[in-house]
Amino acid sequence: MQLGMIGLGRMGGNMAKRIAAAGHEVVGYDHSPESDRTVASLKELVAALKAPRLVWVMVPAGEATDSTINELAELLQPGDMIIDGGNSRYTDDARHAAELEPKGIHFMDCGVSGGVWGIDRGYALMVGGNKDDFETARPIFEALKPEGDSGLVLAGPVGGGHFAKMVHNGIEYGMMQAFGEGFATMVKSDLVDDPAAVMSSWRDGSVVQSWL
Structure with a gap:
């Protein structure tokens, strides 16, 4: 497939490389001329893609995402699709979908987890x-997810992906808080000589293992 990737930072840049490594053609755009972008504007990105186009937006949530989607709405054609893979608020997704629908432009949201390790491990x-849009974009999702049967889910209708990612982030922050408190407890104890070594020992085989 062809994919337009907008935003080639720490996440988007690595995702573009993983997608390309799977055999897909990636046309990349970023504001920074020092990035690995292949085009210098959104207009050039759209022109470089064959219809029906698939464009992944991977920029900061809020104004940056809104302005990018608004500009794409004036450049894309009926049948094209936008995927917002940033950390947008789930309530923004319904608004984007409603604004794009009269133009015949499809929209999906995708919560992405994997950090800088995702390029090798794959992304959740x-x-x-x-479902039809999901199946259209499935080859790209399959290129990004880890090997095996897990890591990819159609969580629900538009907004469901970012809602699930919001819950995911809440769990993540809770885990990080628990790790921090556990580490601090060991630091204050006279019975643990090396708290860092203890936490490292949990990385394999432990019920609390995590690369967090």
């Missing part, structure tokens, strides 16, 4: 949208 993907 929580998608919001309809």
